[in-house]
Amino acid sequence: MGRPRTFDEEAILDRAMLLFWRKGYEATSMNDLVEELGLGRGSIYAAFGDKHRLFVLALGRYLGRQDDLLASSFDDLRPALPQLRELFERLLQADSVCSESGCFSVNSIAELLPNDEEVADRARRSLRKAEQTFAVQLERARRGGELSPAIGAPEAAHLLLTLVQGLQIMRKVDPDPARTTACLDSAFALLRNPVPALALS
């Protein structure tokens, strides 16, 4: 019934995501989107609603991918800390798709919060999920004697999450990936148990 879509909705959302990611919400105009997406204005509005809704959809797509990456990253048989470390490397590498634009989520939080409740909710959800995932793995690390006794698993999870947000800011100021890697090295050096005992319980 009716004329079919001539474009792949998800592919279009990906391109919108890259544009918003690169330029930010306010600095991206509908003209930019028309040009980048290769669609008429009418088609965009019909398919995605207004500019803000399109942005939220694009951000949701970005966060959804991050969620997936997180959910499928852990093998509960191997030590947790090295896996966490590898996850961060992968997370940051995934963001290099948009070369020096940092993290779409961090950028959006910084630009639009606390005034944009829709974006706030979506971001909060992903951050909470990430923190919980970290906490589970860190608790596993603690039980395995990997984690420094100076910190609890939930606190370490929150600390790591916070640090990663900070890394995304620092990457925009100094894009040298070696700096990022070095910073993660330091963090994990501190998190590691200096006297790795046998499993405690």
Add this chain to the structure above:
Amino acid sequence: MGRPRTFDEEAILDRAMLLFWRKGYEATSMNDLVEELGLGRGSIYAAFGDKHRLFVLALGRYLGRQDDLLASSFDDLRPALPQLRELFERLLQADSVCSESGCFSVNSIAELLPNDEEVADRARRSLRKAEQTFAVQLERARRGGELSPAIGAPEAAHLLLTLVQGLQIMRKVDPDPARTTACLDSAFALLRNPVPALALS
């Protein structure tokens, strides 16, 4: 010679700073500024140039104050780590002027980098200076046996700087100051030397 200014340039810059801080660069219009600053458009342009220059001046004012806070925060006779910890508390408290808007510098980096070289330069300068100040104090901490041997002073400085940027993002997502304090507690718990020896050298 000529008619004198009827306004205090620095007071006006402060108000512009608060507005840009609250709304971001792109979302703040000249109309907003005219209304907030209580000046005619012409006066603003005559005194500060265009919108972008005004923004850079406002950001410079913000960063200048942070620089001052940092420069005058350390007593080389007392232990370094607690002083660093107090500094962070003061930094975050200073930002509470603009209740839930996070950090003007972090917001600006996220919104405008990597496309705005002027903002990038100004922000880089302050971050470098902060990192160096941290490093000096952490080196003092290391020599005094305060710092964990698991990390060097420069690395700890970079780690702390990164963490604070992250805290500014997290604060926008969850404004509860207790979370921020707890995160700093965790970080310093890890940085502290678990076996505080006597001064080594």
Add this chain to the structure above:
DNA sequence: TATGTTCTGGAACGAGAGGTCAACAACTCC
């Protein structure tokens, strides 16, 4: 082929953007 429905692309819209300007106001100096 005729009809109904959906999608497409671009013209058109009002609002508001950032920026300019000219007339007037407020001072200093002669």
Add this chain to the structure above:
DNA sequence: GGAGTTGTTGACCTCTCGTTCCAGAACATA
């Protein structure tokens, strides 16, 4: 007081913003 200079104001400019609308294109069904 007159001349010269600078600050102030708000009307005004052009351009671009986000959004709407409509005529035509592309399908399914009959």
